[in-house]
Structure formats: C-alpha cells, structure tokens
Amino acid sequence: MRVNIASPLYSYTGGRGEVEAMGATVAEMLTDLDRRFPGIRRWIVDEQDCVRGHMRIYVGTEPAATFDQPIREGHEIHILQALSGGRRRFPEAACSA
Numbered sequence: 001m002r003v004n005i006a007s008p009l010y011s012y013t014g015g016r017g018e019v020e021a022m023g024a025t026v027a028e029m030l031t032d033l034d035r036r037f038p039g040i041r042r043w044i045v046d047e048q049d050c051v052r053g054h055m056r057i058y059v060g061t062e063p064a065a066t067f068d069q070p071i072r073e074g075h076e077i078h079i080l081q082a083l084s085g086g087r088r089r090f091p092e093a094a095c096s097a
Helices: 026-036
Strands: 002-005 018-020 055-059 077-081
Touching: 018 026
Parallel strands: 002 077
Antiparallel strands: 002 018, 055 077
C-alpha cells in the first residue's frame, strides 16, 4: 500500500514523502514501516503505545480509530503531523496495539 509520510519524518525515508508498506491493520502497517525505515515508529507512537498527540494516521480519508483498524486493498495511508491545537482523534482507550 502507499503511505504518505509527513515531511518531518523524511529523514527516516531518505527524503521520500511517499513509501510502500504492507499490513492488514494499522498496527501491522506501522511494524512493516519500522522494519523498512528503522526508528520511524517511535516518532509516530509513544512509549504508552499511543499515537503521539501531534501525529495523525488516516486510512483513506478517515482517521484511524484503533491500531486494529483494517486496511483494505486500495486504501492509501496518510501519516500527518498536526500543526497546533485541535482535538485528539485517536481515542485513549484504543492506544494499545
């Protein structure tokens, strides 16, 4: 699947804003992304296994609700960095992978 990466993470992807990853769920995609680009996951997911407050993950056009959220064939993933403010879209209860 195609994963669009926020520009602050380009140092992990060799300057690329679009990369490929595999996985049937958001968790599997993040694991594969970290396998391909070591260290990138820790900038997306914190020590409590929650998406960092300034990061957002979208599956297609919808925000990811949980790490178990399925990724269907043809979905494009967007990993974005929030600029400021707003409300947290990834529920606290859904932080564990």
